[in-house]
Amino acid sequence: MKKAIPNTFKLPVYAYDVISVCSVEQLLDCYRQAKIKNLPILILGEGSNTLFTEDFDGIVIINRIKAIMVTEDSDYWFIHVGAGEIWHQLVSYLIDSNIPGLENLALIPGCVGSAPIQNIGAYGVEFEKFAHFVELVELATGNVIRVKDGKYGYRESIFKSQYLEGYVVVGVGLKLIKQWQPILEYGELKNFDPNTVTARVIFDKVCEVRRSKLPDPNILGNAGSFFKNPVIDKVQYDALIEYYPNMPAYPQANGQVKLAAGWLIDQCGLKGYQIGGAAVHDKQALVLVNKGNAIAQDVVDLSRVVINTVQQKFNIHLSPEIRFMNKQGEINPNLLLL
Ligand SMILES: Cc1cc2nc3c(=O)[nH]c(=O)nc-3n(C[C@H](O)[C@H](O)[C@H](O)COP(=O)(O)OP(=O)(O)OC[C@H]3O[C@@H](n4cnc5c(N)ncnc54)[C@H](O)[C@@H]3O)c2cc1C
The missing domain is CATH 3.30.465.10 (Uridine Diphospho-n-acetylenolpyruvylglucosamine Reductase; domain 3)
Incomplete structure (x- = not known):
């Protein structure tokens, strides 16, 4: 029987097996077993920066090496x-x-x-x-x-x-x-x-x-900031600040400017926007949450809407901060979202 993959989004996703390891020897043993069975492996800590877009056809190894x-x-x-x-x-x-x-x-x-x-x-x-x-x-x-x-x-x-x-x-x-x-x-x-x-x-x-x-993942499933704060060049910043004088901005050492992704999403009126069981958090727009019954596809669809809406309004591309996984392992989110 498949095992549930721990993830703070609290999405119902499963793997062929989920094994905790407490030492390097146990980790290597697990890896060799997976090799023999020809199964992919994936290492996880607490699954708080990870979105499983579907079940994983391999062994999830939970790192519990302590000291x-x-x-x-x-x-x-x-x-x-x-x-x-x-x-x-x-x-x-x-x-x-x-x-x-x-x-x-x-x-x-x-x-x-x-x-x-x-x-x-x-x-x-x-x-x-x-x-x-x-x-x-x-x-x-x-x-x-x-x-x-x-x-x-x-x-x-x-x-x-x-x-x-x-x-x-x-x-x-x-x-x-x-x-x-x-x-x-x-x-x-x-x-x-x-x-x-x-x-x-x-x-x-x-x-x-x-x-x-921030919403507590034990109460409302989430993976923290879903998107990175975008960094844009000064020319684009100068054009934007004319229209949005209150836009938060953080100048970078290289002359570029970092913007607050949460503010951009909020300006698009997306706070609270929901697809299936997934929603943009109503207090912190940078966080996507599982209202209780979300499936992975809801989160993927919602993140696509957020990216496209911000792109259309500000001509700025938001990149996910969290790591996307499919049945074989990590994937480039752009392949799924663009
Ligand atoms: C409510 C909330 C608030 C957050 N706030 C912040 C914040 O303020 N700042 C911030 O930076 N992040 C924040 N995060 C994101 C998250 O906490 C961090 O990214 C954290 O470091 C992820 O740890 P994890 O063990 O859960 O990683 P996981 O999600 O388990 O793994 C993340 C990635 O690392 C890989 N990985 C995990 N362990 C290993 C290992 N031992 N060796 C090799 N690869 C490994 C996994 O395969 C995966 O690709 C927040 C998340 C939540 C849910």
């Missing part, structure tokens, strides 16, 4: 973490241990091993800031390698390209500076005094704001 080891020198804490640890639990554990740094990234769902892959970010901070190394196992040989330069970008890294096929993240090394400086550039954090604020206060505020703004 947190902390060492230090006079300037830094070095944290070596198993890829299957839950990200928020790590952040919480470090704050409780008086090791500040990750507080802006509190309450991001998913596993530690997934954090470098899309260079998770929130409240003005990205994973890259703390990345020391990423440990990967090469499935064909069992060799474990350490990659120090993840070539990180906005929701991008080398783990989405060069190490996409044939490698699994099994551990992550973080380097947190002891001379901690708060990062208060974003949203409600701006109200804090940098001279007196503590990491614990920032952590609590980030959790409070996120809980009030």
Whole structure:
């Protein structure tokens, strides 16, 4: 009998098998079994950045490799973490241990091993800031390698390209500076005094704001921001700002300008728009939600409407942030949506 694939969208999707692994040896054993049966494999953490567009004709391997080891020198804490640890639990554990740094990234769902892959970010901070190394196992040989330069970008890294096929993240090394400086550039954090604020206060505020703004996947299935914030050139920006003087915009170091995808979607009047059981969230337009009975096709159809509507109104193409999977593995969403 097929097994349900864990996913925070809470979509009814199934795989030939779903197996949790707690060690590199178990992972490699699983891979070899799949090879013998000629089945594709797919690694998942918590399925919080993934859309299964149909059932998966293979084995889903859930990474549950755990460990947190902390060492230090006079300037830094070095944290070596198993890829299957839950990200928020790590952040919480470090704050409780008086090791500040990750507080802006509190309450991001998913596993530690997934954090470098899309260079998770929130409240003005990205994973890259703390990345020391990423440990990967090469499935064909069992060799474990350490990659120090993840070539990180906005929701991008080398783990989405060069190490996409044939490698699994099994551990992550973080380097947190002891001379901690708060990062208060974003949203409600701006109200804090940098001279007196503590990491614990920032952590609590980030959790409070996120809980009030984002739908809890345990209550309303979703995968966080469905689309990336688009980056456009200055010429297009200058033309748009004439028509939309209130348009939020973030100038980039290379002269381009990043826009807020949620604002663009909202301007199209799509908040609350529903297809089947899938809807644009009525408070945060960047999030697509499962109202309870959505099937994968509803989410695909809804995301296509959002992309086309924003394209028509603003001449801007929205790209999905979340990863699309079909029965064989990852697919380019453009093949499905355009
Ligand atoms: C409510 C909500 C809020 C969110 N907020 C944010 C936010 O503020 N910032 C942000 O950046 N993201 C956010 N996200 C997205 C998500 O939390 C992150 O992308 C997270 O890192 C995904 O972790 P995961 O373990 O669930 O990944 P999964 O969805 O399980 O996997 C994601 C991709 O990585 C691959 N993968 C997973 N583990 C491994 C591994 N060990 N080795 C190799 N490949 C692997 C999978 O095959 C898949 O392609 C949010 C999601 C939700 C639901």
